[in-house]
Amino acid sequence: MSRVSVGVTTLLALLPIIASAQSLPFTVAVIDWQPDERERQARSYRSEAAEHEVLYCVESWVVHHISEGLDRIEITSVRRDVAGGKRAIRDIGSHCADRDGKLLPTIHTHSDGNCQPSPSDLVAIATRAAPFDGVQCGDRYVVWLFAWQISAVFEFRERLRWQSPDTSSR
Numbered sequence: 001m002s003r004v005s006v007g008v009t010t011l012l013a014l015l016p017i018i019a020s021a022q023s024l025p026f027t028v029a030v031i032d033w034q035p036d037e038r039e040r041q042a043r044s045y046r047s048e049a050a051e052h053e054v055l056y057c058v059e060s061w062v063v064h065h066i067s068e069g070l071d072r073i074e075i076t077s078v079r080r081d082v083a084g085g086k087r088a089i090r091d092i093g094s095h096c097a098d099r100d101g102k103l104l105p106t107i108h109t110h111s112d113g114n115c116q117p118s119p120s121d122l123v124a125i126a127t128r129a130a131p132f133d134g135v136q137c138g139d140r141y142v143v144w145l146f147a148w149q150i151s152a153v154f155e156f157r158e159r160l161r162w163q164s165p166d167t168s169s170r
């Protein structure tokens, strides 16, 4: 078993305990891969991510309801979309739409080993509002982001600013 799947398995084992203990007011989604698709993505990353950023579209996934407040999202199909520059893909927003024009989740690569989303990544992900998005920074390392969580932080920040303009200013 790979390190990543051990990590996911451990997380899946722990999350019901965490979720029930803390009663999170939202559903936690753990993103996982159909095994063949995980290997395909790892090979694809190794083959070209060092040269330039690559954008992938997640075309299909299955949501498994694990327990109250916990879902496992299994990615079953990913398509390579475009390659960008060394450091950036311009205008992710218009890419990765399905036949009905609905925006699909994206995965884009960072070749420097740092999966942290850039400010423009966060804006693009929040604006597109897909169910989830990933930043991949190694053949088996992906940080998953959720547009609704970015929006929630933004709204919370705006509310603070409105309630207390003096303390929330930069």
Ligand SMILES: [Zn+2]
Pocket: 108, 109, 110, 117, 118, 121, 135
């Ligand atoms: Zn990025």
